[in-house]
Amino acid sequence: xxxxxxxxxxxxxxxxxxxxxxxxxxxxxxxxxxxxxxxxxxxxxxxxxxxxxxxxxxxxxxxxxxxxxxxxxxxxxxxxxxxxxxxxxxxxxxxxxxxxxxxxxxxxxxxxxxxxxxx
Amino acid sequence: xxxxxxxxxxxxxxxxxxxxxxxxxxxxxxxxxxxxxxxxxxxxxxxxxxxxxxxxxxxxxxxxxxxxxxxxxxxxxxxxxxxxxxxxxxxxxxxxxxxxxxxxxxxxxxxxxxxx
Numbered sequence: 001x002x003x004x005x006x007x008x009x010x011x012x013x014x015x016x017x018x019x020x021x022x023x024x025x026x027x028x029x030x031x032x033x034x035x036x037x038x039x040x041x042x043x044x045x046x047x048x049x050x051x052x053x054x055x056x057x058x059x060x061x062x063x064x065x066x067x068x069x070x071x072x073x074x075x076x077x078x079x080x081x082x083x084x085x086x087x088x089x090x091x092x093x094x095x096x097x098x099x100x101x102x103x104x105x106x107x108x109x110x111x112x113x114x115x116x117x118x119x
Numbered sequence: 120x121x122x123x124x125x126x127x128x129x130x131x132x133x134x135x136x137x138x139x140x141x142x143x144x145x146x147x148x149x150x151x152x153x154x155x156x157x158x159x160x161x162x163x164x165x166x167x168x169x170x171x172x173x174x175x176x177x178x179x180x181x182x183x184x185x186x187x188x189x190x191x192x193x194x195x196x197x198x199x200x201x202x203x204x205x206x207x208x209x210x211x212x213x214x215x216x217x218x219x220x221x222x223x224x225x226x227x228x229x230x231x232x233x234x235x
Binding site for chain 2: 005008009011012013014015016017018019020021022023024025026027028030034038040043044046047048050051052053054055056057058059060061063064065067069070071074075077078079080081082083084085086087088089090091092093098101102103105106107108109110112113114115116117119
């Protein structure tokens with residue numbers, strides 16, 4: 001097996017494990033992997049990542065569903081809000097300074113992480 | 120209403136390509152008091168309609184590199200199955216802590232990465 005194939009399979013197993021274990025985070029692994037390990041353009045990496053995470057999330061959803069870990073009374077309002085928010089987020093993408101937002105996001109995430117760890 | 124707002128803000132962050140799950144899952148656990156596994160399950164479902172729409176748009180623009188995607192999806196499905204069953208086995212508070220460490224890593228990466 002050639003080197004490129006091994007790299008792709010390694011990215012795949014890591015992305016799948018994280019996305020299944022945490023129900024999220026697949027994109028966080030696969031986008032930088034495609035950019036830095038495989039040398040794909042940033043915008044193509046984002047597009048390719050969605051084609052990867054969607055089937056992985058479907059299989060995880062089925063497993064979570066059979067184990068009763070999907071509360072539908074919560075899913076419905078969150079999904080309605082989520083779809084509207086995603087649309088607005090995608091529209092705002094080129095209109096706001098995304099790098100500053102990323103730093104704010106980083107601070108919020110570090111604070112949240114510490115709360116989750118020491119809860 | 121609070122649930123729709125949590126969905127809205129995490130969706131907005133997700134739509135910008137930053138990572139909606141990193142906001143949605145802790146918000147559901149901390150603000151709404153549900154179990155870690157349930158919050159993760161909600162995140163998986165919420166992602167599906169948004170991802171499907173994005174996928175159609177990206178496919179039309181021919182931005183998807185299927186030669187790379189195919190082997191990653193193939194082995195990724197196996198990883199997803201193992202990861203999901205692990206998540207169902209671990210108790211909720213431990214899984215929350217592991218998730219916290221993963222978040223910490225993402226947060227630090229966001230703070231220190233340099234982009235154009």
